[in-house]
Amino acid sequence: MITAERKPLEEILALIEPYDRILLVGCNECVTVCAAGGRKEVALLSSALQMARMKEGKTLDTVETTLERQCDPEYVEELVASIDRADAVLSMACGCGVQEVAKRFKEKPVFPAVNTKFMGASERQGVWAERCQGCGDCLLGLTGGICPIARCSKRLLNGPCGGSSNGKCEINPDVDCAWQLIWDRLKALGLESRYEDIAPPKDWRTSRDGGPRRIIREDLAS
Amino acid sequence: MKEFEPVIVAFCCHYCAYTAADMAGTMRLSYPPNVKIIKVPCTGKVGGVHIMRALEKGADGVIVAGCLEGDCHFKDGNVKAAKRVSYVQKLLDEIGMGPERVEMVTLSAGMGERFARIAAEFTESVRALGPNPVKEAPAGRARAAAASS
Known part of the structure; x- marks a missing residue:
């Protein structure tokens, strides 16, 4: 939401x-x-x-x-x-x-x-947390369903950075390190090898860098 | 000048405070007639807007009276009510009314004496605060008149 x-x-x-x-x-x-x-x-x-x-x-x-x-x-x-x-x-x-x-x-x-x-999700009653930045090119399929764009403070595509400590982010001990979460999840799925793939620089034109965005569905548009 | 008589609206839980008020009556304990009781099935049913509307329509103070912690018949309605009361207190503070006109209290059905004491003490503390500034405004007077008719 x-x-x-x-x-x-x-x-x-x-x-x-x-x-x-x-x-x-x-x-x-x-x-x-x-x-x-x-x-x-x-x-x-x-x-x-x-x-x-x-x-x-x-x-x-x-x-x-x-x-x-x-x-x-x-x-x-x-x-x-x-x-x-x-x-x-x-x-x-x-x-x-x-x-x-x-x-x-x-x-x-x-x-x-x-x-x-x-754009976020309910963590529990009365608590909402950011989950998506609408980058326009979803990579959740590569990262075990955890978004490094929305949940890593540095939006790193190849994390974690040196600021990750005991699974927490250096910006705040209450913030989970997204890359720790990604690693834990990939390991649980038996997909550790995916972690070795180096992600190339992201094309941010699908995000806000390409200016205001719109979606046109030809089959629906009047 | 006639002494200011505050109007207190008390949202009382059917299972505790309402019965406690009844008990106070049975015990022949007197408490100020300023307190107007509204029976609710649980204080968890009292929303922030009920408290706000009571003040908006001219109440000088509002008490939300629920069961003792752990004794709610609906598990934790009283705990939720306490959180809502504190939210409304902050809202009132934001508009410069101060948080003191709204209070959450907890008691059991057998505490007739405590109910009478709370009613008396809260009435006096609201009397000390003076009339609800909203009611004193011309528009507020019209509303209060409409609400009481």
Whole structure:
């Protein structure tokens, strides 16, 4: 999932300071799962913002809504019904959702209420960790299902480096050395010989180095 | 000027605090009428938004009263509730309300005396904090009036 964290309330309040009517939009997908911008978080933020305003002797009207998916135009269209009741939109979706809403409603200022963080997985209840950097050329098949791009601090393709100590990374004793994990996994699979293969320099053009990316499926594209 | 009488909303677990409040009554113990009890099946059912909405609509303080640790009928609803309460306390701090208006307490069904004491002490500590600043604002007064009607 795409993970996110709510921005500090002070920052959100500063963003919406000039506006008295806010459309607060959550998303039912990733940000719901990582408890950053689903229905519950929308209700909590709405309440906190209204109280912060009332405390100052002012008012804030909030319309709360949570879309099935904010990164899809067909769901963003549902906001047509409530957009006129707001002077600005505050989105609790990831950056993709914020931009879709901004694109659809050009006459309304749209602000993010969360900081989008990374593509990750749940380690346990309430803990999410980075697992993928979307490099566009997946090599998990070579590394025992553990990504050295997302999980090695140096993104080494031929690790580990000298900073690996007792299976941990030198940047932080709580961070596993990805290459230790890769080695352990290859050994468990009986694929130690794969470790000897030297990976050539990676072609980063499939990643962000090639500029903004898009996928076109000719059989689906309209 | 009339002395400020705080409105306290208490989310009480059916299995402990609610029964403890009942016990306090049976024991003829008096506790401040400021405390308005809302019975919940478990404090694990109390979400952050319930606490926030209570304050938004004019409560001066909120207590979440659950079972003693290890005694939850649903395993760990009280532990989850305690974490949510501390999350809401931080949120309230972020908007400048301070964390003191919300408190998590634990007790057993037989602790009528403890319930009465908690009710009295919390009412007094909220009285010392003064009225909920949200309720004092014009928009908040309208909301509080609507909530109590």
